[in-house]
Each structure stands twice: as structure tokens, then as C-alpha cells.
Amino acid sequence: MSASQHQNLAIIGHVDHGKSTLVGRLLYETGSIPEHVIEQHREEAEEKGKGGFEFAYVMDNLAEERERGVTIDIAHQEFSTDEYDFTIVDTPGHRDFVKNMITGASQADHAVLVVAADDGVAPQTQEHVFLARTLGIDELIVAVNKMDVVDYEESTYDEVVEEVTQLLNQVQFNTEDASFIPVSAFEGDNVADVSDNTPWYEGETVLEALNTLPEPEPPTDAPLRLPIQDVYTISGIGTVPVGRIETGVMNTGDTVSFQPSDVGGEVKTIEMHHEEVPKAEPGDNVGFNVRGIGKDDIRRGDVCGPADDPPSVAETFQAQIVVMQHPSVITAGYTPVFHAHTAQVACTIESIDQKIDSSSGEVAEEDPDFIQSGDAAVVTIRPQKPLSIEPSSEIPELGSFAIRDMGQTIAAGKVLEVNE
Numbered sequence: 544m545s546a547s548q549h550q551n552l553a554i555i556g557h558v559d560h561g562k563s564t565l566v567g568r569l570l571y572e573t574g575s576i577p578e579h580v581i582e583q584h585r586e587e588a589e590e591k592g593k594g595g596f597e598f599a600y601v602m603d604n605l606a607e608e609r610e611r612g613v614t615i616d617i618a619h620q621e622f623s624t625d626e627y628d629f630t631i632v633d634t635p636g637h638r639d640f641v642k643n644m645i646t647g648a649s650q651a652d653h654a655v656l657v658v659a660a661d662d663g664v665a666p667q668t669q670e671h672v673f674l675a676r677t678l679g680i681d682e683l684i685v686a687v688n689k690m691d692v693v694d695y696e697e698s699t700y701d702e703v704v705e706e707v708t709q710l711l712n713q714v715q716f717n718t719e720d721a722s723f724i725p726v727s728a729f730e731g732d733n734v735a736d737v738s739d740n741t742p743w744y745e746g747e748t749v750l751e752a753l754n755t756l757p758e759p760e761p762p763t764d765a766p767l768r769l770p771i772q773d774v775y776t777i778s779g780i781g782t783v784p785v786g787r788i789e790t791g792v793m794n795t796g797d798t799v800s801f802q803p804s805d806v807g808g809e810v811k812t813i814e815m816h817h818e819e820v821p822k823a824e825p826g827d828n829v830g831f832n833v834r835g836i837g838k839d840d841i842r843r844g845d846v847c848g849p850a851d852d853p854p855s856v857a858e859t860f861q862a863q864i865v866v867m868q869h870p871s872v873i874t875a876g877y878t879p880v881f882h883a884h885t886a887q888v889a890c891t892i893e894s895i896d897q898k899i900d901s902s903s904g905e906v907a908e909e910d911p912d913f914i915q916s917g918d919a920a921v922v923t924i925r926p927q928k929p930l931s932i933e934p935s936s937e938i939p940e941l942g943s944f945a946i947r948d949m950g951q952t953i954a955a956g957k958v959l960e961v962n963e
């Protein structure tokens with residue numbers, strides 16, 4: 544069995560609803576936790592005179608390692624089903640979860656929403672669903688977790704499904720693209736194997752649902768967009784910008800343009816994994832050389848695209864943002880640092896145009912004086928230095944950003960319109 548296509552998976556949901564436990568269970572059931580780690584837990588448990596269940600040891604150990612701030616090899620969090628190789632895009636509960644979800648090299652293709660059966664929809668359930676919607680995730684697996692705590696009652700499951708369906712409808716999520724599964728991540732019900740505890744349920748297990756997700760489409764048809772990560776000078780070759788192709792393809796001989804530096808030329812060579820290649824595609828990390836471009840002509844944060852369809856440079860842009868955490872209020876004139884692809888640029892929020900009701904997605908207030916944590920809004924933004932950015936409807940990969948201030952991510956957003 545060789546899994547092939549790659550999927551980035553986000554695990555979202557309210558704190559304590561069981562995200563880490565579900566991840567642990569998925570890793571455990573797919574054989575992604577190395578045997579020596581399980582063996583070590585088994586020995587430790589035997590020494591302590593605890594008998595029984597090895598999954599519990601794995602979770603204890605994961606929790607202890609997390610508390611000590613150590614990353615261990617089971618925290619790579621990758622597992623394979625028959626169809627796909629999955630990477631969990633971030634450690635659930637991680638402080639920078641939101642930022643990484645938006646700007647990380649690994650944007651999520653799909654998400655699993657964990658909702659505890661004994662608690663139902665909670666504040667972060669709502670927040671994460673809205674965020675997932677904003678970021679363009681349109682396929683959800685809903686794990687109604689902790690079914691063991693509610694005695695595997697069908698009626699409780701139905702109530703939670705009803706509540707989550709309402710929430711999805713509110714944010715205009717297509718509920719036909721959501722699958723609901725009664726789960727106990729801790730006991731393992733309906734994760735890898737069909738559970739005898741839920742005879743009233745005839746649908747898929749979590750692993751089956753993951754297996755039947757649609758394949759992510761490689762964005763090869765979009766124009767080339769290659770955010771520059773670094774610029775090197777290599778003797779014998781010259782200036783070598785490096786970065787990851789987000790969309791489109793690059794061929795030797797193509798004429799390209801770097802924005803906002805506004806220089807360009809013909810691609811002479813492309814290198815990948817220390818080998819010259821004639822062509823590179825989305826997801827490829829490349830170094831390349833462009834005729835006539837010197838080290839000081841371009842910089843990190845530039846985006847490389849075709850000369851006849853260059854990346855746009857924003858004089859101002861309109862965006863929808865979600866304020867995650869800000870100690871006070873955000874008003875017009877606020878100038879935090881925006882992180883978009885490889886660029887970090889101070890930008891001024893020039894006007895707050897609309898406050899959006901984050902549960903319905905409808906306009907709640909025109910021209911509000913301020914916004915604060917938990918609010919969603921449409922704002923107009925003026926970069927303080929030239930910034931290449933794209934409407935997320937055209938090039939999603941280059942249309943989202945995080946706003947950072949005081950050492951943390953305070954908001955996330957997507958670009959609606961660019962005024963060049």
C-alpha cells in the first residue's frame with residue numbers, strides 16, 4: 544500500500560473538546576507512532592505497576608512532553624490512510640495556530656471539527672468554524688466526541704448535530720459537504736473501526752471520511768506566483784532567489800517580473816534539490832537565476848510572476864479580518880505589522896468600513912468607530928511600503944495574511960480587493 548496524494552488537515556474546535564486526543568488516536572490507529580515509543584510507554588507503565596491500555600500511556604506522554612515544551616518525534620503528526628498522506632497543520636491549541644493556519648507554508652485543505660457531545664457548540668467552536676469559512680475551507684468532518692460520556696445516546700448525538708448544522712448554516716457553510724460522526728477519541732469508537740456502542744449509526748468512521756475527501760487540486764492553471772524567501776549570490780551562477788511556487792508553473796526561458804521591486808528578465812536556470820530542472824510546479828521549492836538581475840535588485844517579500852501577468856502591488860486594499868485577541872480596541876490609524884506570504888510590512892488600517900456579524904456573516908454596522916477581540920470587519924488598509932498581495936478570490940494562496948503586534952497574532956484576514 545503506498546499512499547500518494549498529500550493533504551493538510553486542520554483539527555479545530557473548543558478547548559478540551561478532545562482535539563489532541565483525536566490526533567493521538569489517529570496517529571495510534573494508523574501506526575504512525577513508532578513501535579519503540581509505544582514499547583517505552585509500556586515499560587514505564589509496568590514499572591509503575593499500571594496495567595492495561597497503551598493508548599492512555601501515549602496520551603499521558605504526549606501531554607507531559609507538551610508541558611515541558613519538548614517536541615518529540617511523534618509530534619510530527621503525520622499519518623497515512625489508503626488514499627492520502629495527511630499532515631496536521633498545527634498542534635491544536637498552539638498559540639500561533641491561527642497565524643500558521645493562514646500564513647504557514649501548510650495551509651489546510653480540509654478540517655476536522657471536534658465538538659464534545661456533553662458540551663455542544665461552545666465559543667471556540669463558533670470562532671473556528673467562522674475562521675475556517677473565511678479561509679476557504681469548504682469541506683468539514685464533524686466528530687461529535689466523548690460519546691462515551693453521554694452513554695452513546697442517539698438523542699444527544701442528534702441534538703449536537705442539529706446545533707452544529709445551525710451554526711454551519713449561519714456562516715453559509717454547505718452542510719452537504721459536512722459529514723457527522725459519533726466518536727469517542729479516547730475509547731476509539733468510530734475512529735478507525737465501526738463501534739458496537741453506536742448500533743444506531745450507519746455512516747463512515749473518521750478514517751473512512753478522511754479517505755474519501757476530495758483530492759486537493761494543484762493550482763497549476765493559475766498564473767505563476769512565487770514569493771521570494773531569500774536571495775543568494777552563488778559563484779559561477781550569480782544571483783539566486785529562492786522560494787516556493789504557490790501557483791502556476793515556471794519554465795526556463797520564461798520572462799518573469801518581480802513585484803514590488805519592479806524588475807524582471809528571462810529565467811536562465813531553475814534548480815530543485817541541487818539539480819537543474821526545465822520546469823517547476825506548485826509546492827516546489829526552487830532556486831533560480833534571471834538574466835540581468837543583481838542581488839540588490841530584489842528582496843525577500845517580492846513575488847515573482849509572468850511579465851505579462853505580474854503580481855499586483857497594492858496602493859491600498861480592502862480585506863475582511865477577524866480580530867482574534869487584542870487587549871483593547873482597534874481604531875482607524877492603527878499600524879501593526881502584516882505578514883503576507885514571505886513579506887512583513889507595516890500597514891495602516893485606514894478605515895473600518897463594516898462590522899460583520901461573525902455568526903451570520905451579515906453586515907452588523909456601517910463605519911463602526913472601533914472593533915475588538917471576537918469581531919469580524921471589512922477594513923481598508925494602506926501598506927507603508929510597497930506590498931504585493933492578491934484578492935483571495937483570484938489567488939487564495941496570496942490573498943490571506945496575519946496581523947501581528949506585541950509579539951502575538953491579533954487578527955487574520957483575506958484580501959477582497961486590491962487598488963493598485
Ligand code: GDP
Pocket residue numbers: 556557558559560561562563564565635636688689690691692726727728729730
Ligand atoms: P483539546 O483541548 O481539544 O485538545 O482536548 P484534549 O484532547 O486535551 O481533551 C481534553 C480532556 O478530555 C482530556 O482529559 C481527555 O482525556 C478527555 N477526552 C478527550 N476525548 C475524550 C473522549 O472521547 N472520551 C472521554 N471520556 N474523554 C475524552
